[in-house]
Amino acid sequence: MSTVNTDTSLAKFKSYTEAVDWIVNLVPLGIKPGLKRMEMLMDLLGHPERRLKFIHVAGTNGKGSTCAFLTRSLLALGYDVGTFTSPYIEKYTNRMQYNGKDIEEEQLLTLANKLYPLVQEVAQTELGSPTMFEVSTALAVMYYGQMTYPDYVVWEVGLGGRLDSTNFVNPVVSVITNVGQDHMDILGDTIGQIAAEKAGIIKSGVPVVCTAESPEAIEVIKEAALSKKATLYLLDNQFKYEKIAVEENKQVLNFTGPFRQYRDVTITMNGAHQLKNVSAALMTLEVLRQYHALIIEDEDLYAGLRKTQWAGRLELVSEKPRILLDGAHNPEGAEALTQALKETYKYNKLHLMMGMLSTKYHLGYLRHILPIVDTLVVTEPDYHKKEDAHSLAVKVREIMNEMNLNIDVSVETNWKTGLDKLKSRTEQGDLAVVSGTLYLISDVRSWILHTADSEKGW
Secondary structure (H helix, E strand, O other): OOOOOOOHHHOOOOOHHHHHHHHHOOHHHOOOOOOHHHHHHHHHHOOHHHHOOEEEEEOOOOHHHHHHHHHHHHHHOOOOEEEEOOOOOOOHHHHEEEOOEEOOHHHHHHHHHHHHHHHHHHHOOOOOOOOHHHHHHHHHHHHHHHHHOOOEEEEEOOOOOOOOOOOOOOOOEEEEOOOOOOOHHHHOOOHHHHHHHHHHHOOOOOOEEEOOOOHHHHHHHHHHHHHOOOOEEEEOOOEEEEEEEEEOOEEEEEEEOOOOEEEEEEEOOOOOHHHHHHHHHHHHHHHHHHHHOOOOOHHHHHHHHHHOOOOOOOEEEEEOOEEEEEOOOOHHHHHHHHHHHHHOOOOOOEEEEEEOEOOOOHHHHHHHHHHHOOEEEEOOOOOOOEOOHHHHHHHHHHHHHHHOOOOEEEEOOOHHHHHHHHHHHOOOOOEEEEEEOHHHHHHHHHHHHHOOOOOOOO
16 A cells, blocks of 8 residues: 655645646546546555445436435434535535535645545556546545545435446445436437446445336336345335425425335425435435434424525526526436426526537437527537537527427527626516536526636536
């Protein structure tokens, strides 16, 4: 095992900014599926992951919201919680939280200086340099396993599952939200292939909670759980929910699981899909109560669920004009957003601004959202994998012709100019929505709330 010189005078990075620049500058290495680099890093670090209890969360949509429900619930129940999510909304430190607060800049600097020589050591082997996401994942494990020691770590997959850099851990429970058409360039062309990648987080004997609805995906996940002798808790089989009431910023449901019921659960997150996500969280907590003696006081649990929010998901960031942000960027996300806009919100006209990455399935997204849109601004995220706005506008017009739609479409490659146009169109009684990649959402959110640019990274 390598030893790390802790003499600060020899530190590679003198500031938080230098450390983050190092991490973000690894982005051009891209995505390198496989766990060997992570396993070598953990070996060099003395396996801090073995001290931790992970709740491993995978899925196409709903991962972030499910992680948020789990985090707020466990905190309300009195447990210390680490939360690792991606991508971040405004700042690199968002992705590593302890008890709901970002890692401190000085803590990140300390850990980066400790990790840097080990990353160089791995880079000198035939495995090559760890990627940006692998370095981020290693830093998170160090933060939780060597600094903060939470009772549970809510651990979100970055991409897929089977070969994702988070998949070296042995969790106490695995969670798979829905399975849809996303990252098809990497994960596969069919729902079955994508589901097989997600099911790669299933470990021998570790219970699995799943809210997938596609029969093809469910079959693959059932087979994976059976082969690993992992008990599967599947939505509409072992557990279910019933919608009781819906209004803006308030939804009420009843939850029925194999061990008990929860009645009149209230959440303030909007969209029918959040009823699925909170049900996944409740089932996960019930599994922890049954298998790991998690102590649940109903009053505290209900309070935690009510307080749960998740930035950039049906988030109202301005009242005059009304501007709603939502990181829907694939067909399933667009379907959920469209349903919420129809059922939850009242408005005269709907004005949409969207920007996408070039790797996404845009036509499916557009078919869901365009029928309810009055005006559209097509723009570009400030990110190297962005989809050209003019090319995206061609696809928009293709779907408009296909569906016989009449929408006022304009193209603004600069998202700030596009945002100004969106605001100018949104009169009293209207609703403006910014949707698409979270890289666009993070920029717009920072600009509206803080008049500042967000940090960038995956």
